[in-house]
Amino acid sequence: MDLNAFFTAEFEEHGRVLAATRAGLSEPFARLVKISTRSIRDGGKILFFGNGGSAGDAQHLATELTVRYRTDRSPIAAIALTTDTSALTAIGNDFGFDRLFARQIEALACKGDIAIGISTSGLSPNVILGLQAAKAMGAIPAGLSGKGGGRMVDLADPLLVVPSDVTARIQEMHIMLGQMFCGALEIELGLV
Numbered sequence: 001m002d003l004n005a006f007f008t009a010e011f012e013e014h015g016r017v018l019a020a021t022r023a024g025l026s027e028p029f030a031r032l033v034k035i036s037t038r039s040i041r042d043g044g045k046i047l048f049f050g051n052g053g054s055a056g057d058a059q060h061l062a063t064e065l066t067v068r069y070r071t072d073r074s075p076i077a078a079i080a081l082t083t084d085t086s087a088l089t090a091i092g093n094d095f096g097f098d099r100l101f102a103r104q105i106e107a108l109a110c111k112g113d114i115a116i117g118i119s120t121s122g123l124s125p126n127v128i129l130g131l132q133a134a135k136a137m138g139a140i141p142a143g144l145s146g147k148g149g150g151r152m153v154d155l156a157d158p159l160l161v162v163p164s165d166v167t168a169r170i171q172e173m174h175i176m177l178g179q180m181f182c183g184a185l186e187i188e189l190g191l192v
Contacts, residue, residue: 013169020163021173028158032116032142033181035158037188039114039140045077047109047139049101049130050118053171055082057118057144057178064182073191079108081130101130111138118143120170122150122161131155144177146170 036046046065048058058080065078081104082088091103105115115134117127122145131141132155143156147165162173186192 013166014172017162017164017166017169017173018176021177024163025160025177028160029177029180029184031158032114032160033184033188035140035142036114036181036185039112040076040185040189042112044110044112044114045079046114046116047079047081047105047134048116048118049081049104050127051124053167054118054120054124054127054144054174055080057171057174058082058116060175061116061178061182064179065185069179069182069186071186071192073186076185076189076191081105081108098125098129100126102126102133105130105133105137105139109134109137109139113139114142115139116142116144117152117156118145118174119150119152120146120167120174122147122152128152128155144174146173 048062050058059082062078062080065076081101087104088100091100095103109115115131117131119127128151131143131152134141141156143152143159145152145159146162149159149161152159160177162170164170
């Protein structure tokens with residue numbers, strides 16, 4: 001393997017996806033920030049969820065909001081539905097893995113909350129069921145996806161679909177968009 005060629009190709013591919021993401025997602029990004037700002041101002045919260053690397057992103061972003069992103073400020077109500085091992089294993093055992101997020105949303109979400117499902121393919125059954133549960137409860141189903149958005153397209157709104165079929169590039173854009181979301185939310189809420 002030519003490691004220099006590999007290194008360069010990865011950066012070039014990242015750059016192409018970055019440029020396409022920048023060109024295509026400003027409108028849904030702005031809508032996500034606006035509805036989230038309104039929800040927090042109205043006493044709502046943001047629920048993040050996803051599998052694997054997306055579970056890690058959910059935890060990362062919820063922590064940025066509840067603790068701090070840029071500066072010390074009041075906490076922003078957010079939770080990752082990927083962290084409670086007792087709930088995860090009980091739901092998986094008693095109701096099946098597909099109900100992992102839907103069950104928690106049924107227990108924790110309120111009308112007007114923002115439920116952000118994260119799935120690189122847009123096809124994860126437990127993310128889809130979680131978004132459906134949020135919608136049924138009057139929470140706002142939103143999401144981050146890639147690969148055309150999959151089943152999330154007709155369900156999550158706003159939906160930020162990274163224009164790539166490569167999981168690594170999608171995940172890179174998801175965390176960038178997520179970090180930007182945290183920063184913009186702090187600004188919109190007047191916390192910085």
